[in-house]
Amino acid sequence: MTREDIRSSLKDVFRETFDGREIELADELTAKQVDGWNSVTHIDLICAIEEKFSFAFSTAEIARLQNVGELISVVEKKMKA
Amino acid sequence: MRLAVLSDHADQKLCTLLQRGLAPWSPDSVVFRSEFDDISLEVLDPDSALYSFKPEATYINLSTQAVRDRFYAAEPEARGGVYQAVVEDLKQWTAVLLEKGAKVILNLLPAPAERYFGSFTSCIPDSLPSQVRALNAAIIHEIAVQEGVLVNDINHLAASIGLRQWYDERFWCHSKYPCRPSLVGAYADSLLAVLRASNGRGLVKCVVTDLDNTLWHGIIGDDGLEGIEVGGFGVGEAHQRYQHYLRVLKQRGIILCVCSKNEDAAARLPFQKHSGMVLRESDFACFTANWRSKSENIRAMSAELNLGLDSFVFVDDSPFEREEVRAALPEVIVPEFPNDPADICVMLDGLPGLEAVTRPSAEDLRRTAMYQLEKQRTQMEKQSTSREDFLKGLDMKGLVAPVGSVELSRAAQLIQRSNQFNLRTQRLGTEQIRALCESREGFACFCSLRDRFGDHGLIAVLCGEKDGNSTLWITEWVMSCRVLGRGVEEFIRNQLVETARSMNCLRLCGEYLPTEKNAMVKGLYERLGFSKTGDDPARFELQVDTAMPLPTFIQHLSPQDSHS
Numbered sequence: 001m002t003r004e005d006i007r008s009s010l011k012d013v014f015r016e017t018f019d020g021r022e023i024e025l026a027d028e029l030t031a032k033q034v035d036g037w038n039s040v041t042h043i044d045l046i047c048a049i050e051e052k053f054s055f056a057f058s059t060a061e062i063a064r065l066q067n068v069g070e071l072i073s074v075v076e077k078k079m080k081a
Numbered sequence: 082m083r084l085a086v087l088s089d090h091a092d093q094k095l096c097t098l099l100q101r102g103l104a105p106w107s108p109d110s111v112v113f114r115s116e117f118d119d120i121s122l123e124v125l126d127p128d129s130a131l132y133s134f135k136p137e138a139t140y141i142n143l144s145t146q147a148v149r150d151r152f153y154a155a156e157p158e159a160r161g162g163v164y165q166a167v168v169e170d171l172k173q174w175t176a177v178l179l180e181k182g183a184k185v186i187l188n189l190l191p192a193p194a195e196r197y198f199g200s201f202t203s204c205i206p207d208s209l210p211s212q213v214r215a216l217n218a219a220i221i222h223e224i225a226v227q228e229g230v231l232v233n234d235i236n237h238l239a240a241s242i243g244l245r246q247w248y249d250e251r252f253w254c255h256s257k258y259p260c261r262p263s264l265v266g267a268y269a270d271s272l273l274a275v276l277r278a279s280n281g282r283g284l285v286k287c288v289v290t291d292l293d294n295t296l297w298h299g300i301i302g303d304d305g306l307e308g309i310e311v312g313g314f315g316v317g318e319a320h321q322r323y324q325h326y327l328r329v330l331k332q333r334g335i336i337l338c339v340c341s342k343n344e345d346a347a348a349r350l351p352f353q354k355h356s357g358m359v360l361r362e363s364d365f366a367c368f369t370a371n372w373r374s375k376s377e378n379i380r381a382m383s384a385e386l387n388l389g390l391d392s393f394v395f396v397d398d399s400p401f402e403r404e405e406v407r408a409a410l411p412e413v414i415v416p417e418f419p420n421d422p423a424d425i426c427v428m429l430d431g432l433p434g435l436e437a438v439t440r441p442s443a444e445d446l447r448r449t450a451m452y453q454l455e456k457q458r459t460q461m462e463k464q465s466t467s468r469e470d471f472l473k474g475l476d477m478k479g480l481v482a483p484v485g486s487v488e489l490s491r492a493a494q495l496i497q498r499s500n501q502f503n504l505r506t507q508r509l510g511t512e513q514i515r516a517l518c519e520s521r522e523g524f525a526c527f528c529s530l531r532d533r534f535g536d537h538g539l540i541a542v543l544c545g546e547k548d549g550n551s552t553l554w555i556t557e558w559v560m561s562c563r564v565l566g567r568g569v570e571e572f573i574r575n576q577l578v579e580t581a582r583s584m585n586c587l588r589l590c591g592e593y594l595p596t597e598k599n600a601m602v603k604g605l606y607e608r609l610g611f612s613k614t615g616d617d618p619a620r621f622e623l624q625v626d627t628a629m630p631l632p633t634f635i636q637h638l639s640p641q642d643s644h645s
Contacts (some may be wrong), residue, residue, distance in 0.1 A: 039256060040093045047262050059251045 006075050010068075017041055020052045027069030053079065082280060085113040085136035085183070087120045089147040091257040098269035106282050118362035124174040127385075131136055138184040138279065140233070140272060142176060143167070145190045145213055145258035150430035152209050158599065161207035164216040171224055179512055186231045186275060187224065189217045191239030191260075194248045205384045226524040228490065231279060242267070269432075278436035280508055281497040282480070285414065285434035286392035287381055288330060292341040292348055294398045296320060296360070298422065302347050308521050312357025321425040324359035326426045331364055333437060334445025336386060336452060340378050340395070342402075345370045366452040371569060375402050376409030377599060385459075386452055387562040389500065389598065394432060396425070439494045443540050454534045472568060472634040475532040479569065479635040484518055484525045484542070492527050492542045499559035500598040504591065504605065507557050509544060522547045528573055530564055530635070540564045542575060545580075552622070553577075554588040571631040574609040581625045589623040 014023045017073050018036055023029075031037040037045075049071075050056055055078045065071050082103055086096055096114045103110035113134040116124045120141065123131045129610040131139070136574045152163045171187060178185045180202045189597035193209050194374035202210050217236060225232050239247040242264065260268060277283050280499060287407045299309035299315045310317035311324070331337050337360070341348050348370035352362045353599040362368055370376045375397070383390045390414040397403055407415050429435065458475070465471035493511045500506075509517075517523035530543035541564075544557035555577070560569065581589045591606045592601075607613075610631065615624045 039091075040097070043094070043252060043256060043262050045259065052152045057251070059254050062251060 001074070001079050002074050003076060004074050006079070007068075009052060010049070010072070010075070013052050015046065017045050017048055025068045025072075027067065027072070030066065032056040049075065055079070082107040082110040082276065083113070083135060083137045084110065085115070085131055085139040087131070087139060088121055088142035088144075089118065089120060090142070090144045090253075090259045092142060094265050095142070096488060098266060099272065102269055102273040103276070103303055106277060107280070120174065122168065124177055132181065136183045136327050137147065138186060138276065139178050140186045140388055141171065141188070142454045143171075143188050143190065145193050146253050146259055147256075147512075148190065148216065149193060149209055152212060154241040160212070162210040164219065167216055168219040168223065171220065175224055175227070175230060177465065178285070179227065181252040182510075182512055184229050184231065184510060186272065189220060189232050189234045189236040191236050191247060192244060192314045195251070196242055204529060210529040215391055222500060227489070229492070231275055233275055235268065235271065238267060238271050259309060261292055274433040274436045275438070277433065279438045279497070281500065283434045284392060284498060285335060285394050285432065286388050286498070287338060287366075287382070288327060288388065288393070289338045289340045289382065289393060289395045290327065291397035291399065291402065292339060292343060292351075295396060295418075295423075295425075296324060296339075297351060297355075297358075301351060302318040302343055306350055307350060308352055309355070310357075311351070311355060311358075316422060319421070319425065321357055321359055323425040326429060328364065330435070331449060332446055333441045335435075336366045336449060337364055337390070338382050339365050339369060339377050340367075340640075341370045341383070341395075342372055343370040343373075363453075364449065367451050374405060374409070376406050379406060379413060385456075387565070392434075394429075394434065396429075396566055396580050398422075438497065439490060441643060442491050442494060444491050444494070447538070449534070451537065451563065458532075466625055469634075475534075475567070475634070477532045477567065477635040478638050479528060479530045479572050480638045481526050481528045481543075481573060481580075483516055488539055489514060491539045492525070495539065495542050495556065495561065496559050499561065500596070501562055501601045502560040502565070502601050503596070503599050504602055505556065505594045506596050506599065509557055514542075514544065516547070517544050520546075524577075524584070526580065528560075528576075530567070530569060537561075537564055541569065543573065543577065545577075547586055551585065551587040552590050553581040553584060553625075555586065555591040557591065558591070567633060568633040570605065570609060572637075575630045575633065575638070578623070578625055578628045578630070587625055589625060589628075590620060591622075592620050594619060602632050 010025055011023070014025065015021065023034060032041060046057060046062055052074060057074065061074050066072065084099065084103070086092055086099070092114060096112050100110065100112045113136060115131065117123055123129045151167065152160055155163050175185050183320060190213050193213055196210055198205065198343045202208045220232065224230055226258055239260070247260050247264060249261040250545070252262055290296055291514060295319050297309045297311040312318065312321045324481060327337055349362060351358055352360065367382045369377070369382070376610065378394065379393060383393065390410055393413045395406050395413050395415045403415050403418070406413055416428055416432060419425060436599065461474065462471045467476060489511050492514055496509055507535065514525045518523040523546040525544045525567065527539050529539045530537040541560040542557065543555060545553050545555045547553050577589055591611060593603060593606065610628065611621035611623045
């Protein structure tokens, strides 16, 4: 799975979590820049991503995710493992 | 519903789901979420945001993990007393909240995931699992015994899901989620069922059961008495357990009815002759075995028992019958029948309408018998030459008296259960009723009735308060629909006039607040001689000095007579 494949799958997850809104997932995008991306929806996102890609984030990874780029990197690493 | 949630862990998602879940039956619900982690601060400070919110119910939402934190923070030799410290907090908070007139809901906590010493952990009093178990026991035996305190059994929820599924400690570490985030919905539903029941919504009052392949295995008409199975081993055990389950519901005051497509004599045979049967014909308020459609029969039961169709559950193994009832009577709850009869009880367990919020009362135990007496009265009514003749012949004796400690729980229960004959649907709780009894300016009365066939018990509750203008306001009036058409309303009205006089009031004032279900009492006050007041179309008043007693056929008892 390429980074762009992951980005495109993540777009689906974001759309479902944020009530159908289309969000451009640039690498630099952070939670602060997205309306409704708060501590609650962050957990919803993490759970939805785990379900979509069938893996589990580690506690450290959950805490470390700062922006979309890092999220894609973690997913990429997990998918290779 | 004004609900306050005080949690020791992250509860934003829970509160969002609660808000959403309350909306369908209580559109103007508000959920208050404390901004502080410190529940003590919120509860013990009389000027806190909690009290300016004025909650009707406060949910004290503790987590096993927060108890665990306290456990590990304690010195090793003090760990055996951790549960006691939590209990002391809960007792103090509960007392303050009850004093303020709010219901209190406490969690029963799930067992912790960790057990240091294997099975033996539970035998060591100062282990964490033992502390959580002791905490739950203290909540059940020392706190939830008080009126106005309810529990949300998260322990059962987590156990039925499985603790390995329930906990996801990553999310506790990261953001203080007490369970796997995807299970917060089930967490909310569990509380919503308690809230709904405590508001008297969606309560199941009658279970209608099919017979063949439901109450027993086999078809009595084809297989005969020897061919059907109930009791013993195997599938017969499953059906017998369903009967035990129904009998427990009956003891709690839920009415049981039979609705079967059968010849009447064949349908009754197992009840009379089969040794494996737990239920008897006398356990049922209606026994219907005929070839008419089941919806038609259920509609007739609803009319006969005077119970709304939305308080009916229909249990039948036949998909055809379930569909027929669902299509004709959409209000009736028709659960899917399980693939295996061994799971019937699990299926019933899942019905939120069976959630109870009061302990079974003497009234509950007698409820079926009272409906059966009602049949005898109906019989007599048919044979009477006139309505007056019938009412006279009933030889009714009534009592209106202040609610005492004996009547308190039943009075609160009637207030919870009554939807149709309910003037203002205020759902006063025991604490509020007690406060009215103790106040000089208020009253809380009950009415009980008996006749030649037997005792109806406590059938109405009235509450009121006197204002500065010598007006006695009737703030609550609920009555059981079982005694409609007996002149009880007139009898109560006459007694109310006496009450108003004894409290030196010049006027009695009442109000009708419409709901989806109480159209029955829309014209009550006018029928009882009250007239509209001013420009508020919902309010009615009666001048006490000129009010003549309305004719009734109910003889008034004094409280002393009533105990004879």
